[in-house]
Amino acid sequence: MTRLYDSRKRILVTGGAGFVGSHLIDRLLEQGHDVLCVDNLFTGSKRNIEHLHNHSRFELMRHDVTFPLYVEVDEIYNLACPASPVHYQHDPVATTKTSVHGAINMLGLAKRLKCKILQASTSEVYGDPSVHPQPEEYWGNVNPIGPRSCYDEGKRCAETLFFDYHRQHGLEIKVARIFNTFGPRMHHADGRVVSNFIVQALEGDPITIYGDGSQTRAFCYVDDLVEGLVRLMETDSGVTGPINLGNPGEFTMLQLAQEVISLTGSKSELIYTALPEDDPRQRQPDIAKARSLLAWEPTVSLRDGLRRTIEHFQSRLSELQF
Numbered sequence: 001m002t003r004l005y006d007s008r009k010r011i012l013v014t015g016g017a018g019f020v021g022s023h024l025i026d027r028l029l030e031q032g033h034d035v036l037c038v039d040n041l042f043t044g045s046k047r048n049i050e051h052l053h054n055h056s057r058f059e060l061m062r063h064d065v066t067f068p069l070y071v072e073v074d075e076i077y078n079l080a081c082p083a084s085p086v087h088y089q090h091d092p093v094a095t096t097k098t099s100v101h102g103a104i105n106m107l108g109l110a111k112r113l114k115c116k117i118l119q120a121s122t123s124e125v126y127g128d129p130s131v132h133p134q135p136e137e138y139w140g141n142v143n144p145i146g147p148r149s150c151y152d153e154g155k156r157c158a159e160t161l162f163f164d165y166h167r168q169h170g171l172e173i174k175v176a177r178i179f180n181t182f183g184p185r186m187h188h189a190d191g192r193v194v195s196n197f198i199v200q201a202l203e204g205d206p207i208t209i210y211g212d213g214s215q216t217r218a219f220c221y222v223d224d225l226v227e228g229l230v231r232l233m234e235t236d237s238g239v240t241g242p243i244n245l246g247n248p249g250e251f252t253m254l255q256l257a258q259e260v261i262s263l264t265g266s267k268s269e270l271i272y273t274a275l276p277e278d279d280p281r282q283r284q285p286d287i288a289k290a291r292s293l294l295a296w297e298p299t300v301s302l303r304d305g306l307r308r309t310i311e312h313f314q315s316r317l318s319e320l321q322f
């Protein structure tokens with residue numbers, strides 16, 4: 001492509017109307033790039049990108065990545081995929097198709113354009129891990145036939161495709177394994193733990209602890225994640241990943257609930273319900289590779305991130321009441 005400025009790129013973000021994608025797009029536009037957002041609005045929403053409506057360097061294309069896509073771009077971030085267990089289990093066949101057919105189409109596009117492509121993979125490739133914390137070398141412990149498999153195995157197969165296109169066709173790939181991420185623009189009803197707890201606390205509803213609440217997760221604030229994704233895309237061609245991107249601070253779900261209650265001043269009580277099948281017991285990223293290859297580590301603490309996210313939900317919930 002002929003470009004006016006060498007540093008200004010035309011960048012495709014699939015899943016750009018979602019939670020992470022919309023923040024990534026904000027960052028790429030701030031850097032002066034042109035952004036094409038491709039999204040079928042399955043879990044994402046125009047609301048997440050409505051502030052970009054009249055932006056001259058932004059374009060939204062409503063399209064499902066399981067179908068071929070012929071556009072001209074310089075770089076691809078492939079984020080299209082429902083990420084919350086409630087959403088990805090709603091139509092599990094569509095979830096696997098999105099990961100697998102979506103990856104094939106986006107890799108085919110990158111191959112034709114000879115452009116760099118980054119895959120938003122996930123800590124779910126480690127399943128219910130028997131190695132703790134999880135380094136990239138760990139191959140994982142995933143049930144291939146359970147309710148979470150459509151997401152976990154779909155993402156694992158997408159990683160396989162990325163590495164086969166790299167080896168077989170010389171494609172420049174970047175694979176990020178993203179751990180639980182939170183922040184403004186998470187959907188208030190998507191069922192993930194951070195949004196559930198905050199909405200329940202703000203509404204004075206009982207906080208739903210699945211199981212006994214001793215299972216752990218490590219929560220990364222979305223701005224930190226976006227910084228990691230952009231740095232990974234900018235590495236030289238020798239760096240393919242997979243690279244863990246997440247915040248190593250590990251918390252039990254009970255600790256998270258207590259933190260949310262204390263920050264919101266809520267009077268909500270805790271209630272205990274059944275632990276979902278195959279729910280991982282523990283999860284914490286080993287980010288040594290991200291530290292050394294990207295000079296990256298998270299800067300926002302769980303508490304500060306929760307404060308910003310609570311503010312967002314307060315204004316969203318007050319809008320919903322009218």
Ligand code: NAD
Pocket residue numbers: 014015016017018019020021038039040041042043044045063064065066078079080081082083084098102120121122123177178179180181182
């Ligand atoms: P999200 O559900 O908010 O965003 C996903 C976006 O993809 C939505 O806008 C949705 O409409 C779109 N989409 C879904 N299927 C599509 C299809 N077939 N064609 C086109 N668009 C489609 O989720 P998110 O939290 O923003 O996650 C973004 C990416 O990051 C996902 O690939 C997810 O697997 C990955 N990830 C997220 C987390 C996290 O904690 N948020 C953790 C690990 C990995």
Ligand code: UDP
Pocket residue numbers: 067068069070071104105106107108109110111112
């Ligand atoms: N593809 C696409 N856009 C392109 C090029 C390819 O969507 O610009 C899709 C196309 O549908 C194809 C897939 O990507 O099925 C894989 O492409 P590849 O070239 O690897 O395979 P082939 O076309 O040989 O099946």
Ligand code: UDP
Pocket residue numbers: 084085180191192193194196197208209210211213215217253275276279280
């Ligand atoms: N969880 C919970 N209450 C909720 C929602 C989730 O206790 O209302 C638990 C869930 O069982 C899991 C953890 O919180 O152990 C994280 O769940 P989430 O769906 O956010 O992400 P994932 O399981 O994909 O890491």
